[in-house]
């Protein structure tokens with residue numbers, strides 16, 4: 041069982057603009073069935089975690105429709121409007137307290153930290169982040185939501201080009 045942080049980023053290390061736009065990303069060319077693309081990655085995922093901003097972006101982008109079939113943990117200190125019928129658990133606090141429930145729900149499959157970067161960092165702080173996958177888009181944003189605001193030592197496991205994207209897969213080295 042592996043805990044992955046899988047995301048796309050600008051070249052200068054931002055996963056969204058300051059106002060949470062992903063327009064710079066969604067206009068890029070990618071082969072959805074190609075190397076390191078979401079379609080093959082997602083097949084091994086048994087449970088998801090995301091922060092409130094990411095959840096709210098998904099809800100705006102999908103116009104309130106929830107597309108994920110896996111159980112999902114959303115971290116927030118607020119009450120959120122949840123889509124009907126979705127398997128979503130709203131939690132707050134230490135990610136280490138939530139991790140055992142995610143593992144149990146994943147049924148032996150992997151966990152995906154969808155974002156943002158600080159939430160992935162919280163899993164890393166707890167020694168629970170195994171891999172980081174980044175699809176680098178050919179843009180710089182100058183500022184925005186950070187990719188992974190921590191000091192981590194990573195080992196490059198794999199690299200690929202998928203059309204416009206430079207894709208890297210890294211293992212998190214632990215102390």
Ligand SMILES: NC(=O)c1ccc[n+]([C@@H]2O[C@H](COP(=O)([O-])OP(=O)(O)OC[C@H]3O[C@@H](n4cnc5c(N)ncnc54)[C@H](OP(=O)(O)O)[C@@H]3O)[C@@H](O)[C@H]2O)c1
Nearest residue numbers: 048055056060091092093094097115116117132133155156
């Ligand atoms: N490029 C990509 O592929 C990609 C991937 C994922 C996300 N994104 C985008 O990147 C942006 C990320 O936004 P973000 O940096 O604000 O991160 P985020 O993790 O999506 O949201 C941050 C919020 O999550 C809540 N939170 C985080 N940890 C918590 C904890 N331990 N306990 C309770 N609540 C916790 C807090 O919300 P409250 O204030 O409600 O407490 C916090 O303000 C979004 O726009 C998202 O759409 C892009």
